[in-house]
Amino acid sequence: MAGSRLPPSTTALRVFLAVAEHGSTARAATAVNLTQSAVSKQIQTLEEHLATALFERGPSGLKLTEAGLIYRPYADAAIEQMERGARRLAERAALGRPIRLHMLAIVGERWLMERFPAFAQAHPEIDVQFTNFVSENETEEPDIDIVHGTGPWPERExxxxxxxxxxxxxxxxxxxxxxxxxxxxxIQKMTLLQHFQMPAFWAEFTETHGLRGAVPAHTVRYGYYSVIIRAAVAGLGVALTPRCFVAEELASGALVNPLGLGFESGAGCWLTLSVATEHRPGFDALVTWLREEAELFEAMRG
Known part of the structure; x- marks a missing residue:
């Protein structure tokens, strides 16, 4: 039986609904981006498939026959269900793409990794991939980048x-x-353990404490804060480091803060993301969580 078979195509259903809405093959053609002859052909094919007339011509144009009135809500529901299915698949594909989070190694070591399991447990559907190194040949930009500096960062929020x-x-x-x-x-008689990307800390310290022009007895540069902290604990020199990264060592006594000396730097750790970043499912939840956890972290350890 003709009625037991599937319709010729989804295009035929869309054309049928467009003609039913507009009452004209010409106006329907514009709505579905087809030629008028193609619209007429689709209607003819569908009517042959159903073995019944769906439209009749009246003074004001085409109007649905009784069969057309019966068929219309089913065609409408079929198109709606297919569109809903397509949206679900698109959402699933978006969730399948991991969120790439690039960060300084010390940020992961001293802040994020011990907290992230709570987020992962609350959001098992969000796949986050971490990196602290992006090569010059890397073609895929991170979605979120946690950097150290003063900003601004052009084209980035x-x-x-x-x-x-x-x-x-x-x-x-x-x-x-x-x-x-x-x-x-x-401090001038000490060896300074310095992060090679943050030489401004020395200038900020000497300016804050009225020592402009002063130089340390010796400077040793490192590429990672974790190494600087270990070197300081080993007694290889003094270090200027964000207080939040050495809170544990200060609490245990492995390191001390002589005379409470320090300063408020113009630089800090910032969460940055491209203004053109597609906020796919889970993205906003992750950004909000990172910012909230950072606020608590600084309040507790700063």
Whole structure:
């Protein structure tokens, strides 16, 4: 039986609904972006398939026959269901693409990794991929980039996270070996452990404490804050580091903050994302969570 078979095509259903709505093959053709002859052909094919007339011509144009009136809600429902299915598939595909999060290694080590399991448990459907290195040949830009600096970042939306409060830290054994630390100027007799990307910390420290032009006895540069912190604990020199990254060492006594010396830097850790980033499912939830966790982190450890 003809009625037991599927319709010739979804195009035929769309054309049928367009003609039913507009009462004209010409206006329907414009609505579905087909020629008028193609619209007429689609209607003819559908009527042959159903073995019944769906339209009759009246004074004001084409109008549905009784059979057409019966068929219309079913055609409408079929198109709606297919569109809903397509949307579900698109959402599934979007969820299948991981959110790429690039960050400084110290941010992952001292902040994010110990907190992220709570987010992953609450949002198992959101796939987040982490990296702290992007090569020059990398073709896919990270969706979220946590960077250190002062900004602005052209073409990027930026949100401050933490890290502007910087402390001078050293191992107690080093201070004892060097004869103590009685005043800010004593830093000049020390070896400075410096992050190679953050040389401005020295200038900010000396400016804050009235030591403009001062230089340390020696400077050793490192590429990772985790190495600087370990070197400071080992007594290899003093370091200027965001206080939030050495909170554990200060609490345990492995490092001390002589005379409470430090400063508020113009630079800090920022969450940045391209203004053109597609906010696919889960993206906004992750950004909101990162910002909320950063606020708590700085309040507790800053």
């Amino acid at each position: 930026a949100h401050y996270l933490f890290g502007k409060q910087v402390a001078l830290v050293a191992a107690p054994s080093l201070l004892e070996r060097m004869g103590g630390f009685a005043r800010a100027a004593d």
